[in-house]
Amino acid sequence: MRAVILSLATAGLLQACAPTSITTTLPGEPVPVPVTNACGAAALQILLGQPVTVLPDRGQWTTLRVISPGQAITMDFSATRLNAEVDASGRMTRLFCG
Numbered sequence: 001m002r003a004v005i006l007s008l009a010t011a012g013l014l015q016a017c018a019p020t021s022i023t024t025t026l027p028g029e030p031v032p033v034p035v036t037n038a039c040g041a042a043a044l045q046i047l048l049g050q051p052v053t054v055l056p057d058r059g060q061w062t063t064l065r066v067i068s069p070g071q072a073i074t075m076d077f078s079a080t081r082l083n084a085e086v087d088a089s090g091r092m093t094r095l096f097c098g
Helices: 002-016 041-047
Strands: 063-067 081-086 092-097
Touching (some): 041 081, 041 092
Parallel strands (some): 063 081
Antiparallel strands (some): 081 092
């Protein structure tokens, strides 16, 4: 019983030390707004279901990342990068910036 109480107390203390994701701004300071379409993905949604090769050579994006099923990708964010998720046959299932 003592070990359970000690474990719960330790878990509570560790959770209190965890960083939070709360951001604050000063009065009159602009609130940052995430850019959701900096790469132009919204205009390309009509291409879903097509092979990735139908994408124009270049658009608003600076980088194109083709993501195959099960492929590991980095979690870095680039608002001007176009991500094209494809299925096993190479057809686009999702287009998004990031």
